Amino acid sequence: MGTPSNNPPAPVSEALTVPSPDAQECTQLKEKFDIKTRQHRKGAPKASGNESHHILQDKAMEGIVSTYSGFAVLLDGASGGAHDVVNKSQTERNCHDGLEGQGPSTFGGLQQTARDDLKKGIQKKASDEGKPMTDTEAETLSNCLVVEAVKHTEKYVKKKGRPPLTKDTPVSPVKGCFVLGTLVWLDERHRVPVESITRGTAVQARSGRRVVTRIDGCQAAVVRILLPHGELAIASYHELRLRCGRAIRSDALRAGHELQTHFGPQVVLAVFPEPARRPLVNLGFDVPDACRVGESGVWAAVSDLGPVQREPVPVLSFSSVSAWSCLA
Numbered sequence: 001m002g003t004p005s006n007n008p009p010a011p012v013s014e015a016l017t018v019p020s021p022d023a024q025e026c027t028q029l030k031e032k033f034d035i036k037t038r039q040h041r042k043g044a045p046k047a048s049g050n051e052s053h054h055i056l057q058d059k060a061m062e063g064i065v066s067t068y069s070g071f072a073v074l075l076d077g078a079s080g081g082a083h084d085v086v087n088k089s090q091t092e093r094n095c096h097d098g099l100e101g102q103g104p105s106t107f108g109g110l111q112q113t114a115r116d117d118l119k120k121g122i123q124k125k126a127s128d129e130g131k132p133m134t135d136t137e138a139e140t141l142s143n144c145l146v147v148e149a150v151k152h153t154e155k156y157v158k159k160k161g162r163p164p165l166t167k168d169t170p171v172s173p174v175k176g177c178f179v180l181g182t183l184v185w186l187d188e189r190h191r192v193p194v195e196s197i198t199r200g201t202a203v204q205a206r207s208g209r210r211v212v213t214r215i216d217g218c219q220a221a222v223v224r225i226l227l228p229h230g231e232l233a234i235a236s237y238h239e240l241r242l243r244c245g246r247a248i249r250s251d252a253l254r255a256g257h258e259l260q261t262h263f264g265p266q267v268v269l270a271v272f273p274e275p276a277r278r279p280l281v282n283l284g285f286d287v288p289d290a291c292r293v294g295e296s297g298v299w300a301a302v303s304d305l306g307p308v309q310r311e312p313v314p315v316l317s318f319s320s321v322s323a324w325s326c327l328a
Helices: 023-032 082-095 107-128 135-159
Strands: 037-039 050-054 071-076 183-185 191-193 202-205 208-211 214-227 230-235 239-241 247-249 270-285 289-293 298-304
Touching (some): 037 135, 050 082, 071 107, 107 135, 183 202
Parallel strands (some): 270 298
Antiparallel strands (some): 037 071, 183 191, 183 289, 202 208, 202 289, 214 230, 214 270, 239 247, 239 298
């Protein structure tokens, strides 16, 4: 059995290599394509139609820089706009690259995927605004934005007195998956193991009853959360809902936190990390929401993964899951 952990992994000592694009070229490209960046907490003007997007994924960066202090670029927040294009790219990569697929696990890897995502987003923005953008301009500008965000993050880390970032500093993948045997609430009275859910199954969501549009297999480390009404084993980076309404990753939970559950707020008694990767199941809705899981009916985030099913769900048996993981 694992032991409770309160300390994040220490970064390795290898220095961070930050590409150095020409500052003047970066400024010219930002002006040409009307790209604005700022600290996320400052937000976007309400009338602009834009939305602040964390250049370095905010969920992956938890534990390094706070959401509000992260560096952001303003992108069109309309459905199908540039912001949506970047988010969809992140969701697809982080959740659905097969059993071994996951988002970047190091700060260096995160920078590369951020460049790839931003390139798609700024190309979409330029196209929507009728401003022709070459592939070279898109690559250069996305690199400029990532370097700007990295420098901002390094200053934040230094100000907080934390160890310097390196390209191998661990970051947490962004993905939410359920352990086999996890109870999913169909309604107030009926619960079924997650592996019995099929596309088209309606489950209890925060917004009411919502249909599962996508199911995939994945692998991840899990954490075991001990609550007064039982235990919940879930992917270490799955988001749950605190009593105050704020979302929190399961690997950031500590004894004393209060989670929203079917039975009202419940105090977390203990959190046990289980680092060994294991087969899990991921669910998706057509829009972001949350569903109730476990004996306690904890609210767990569900992504807007869309209706596309690229590959069949692998057949997974209970023999691959330890007894404590099965809540049925």
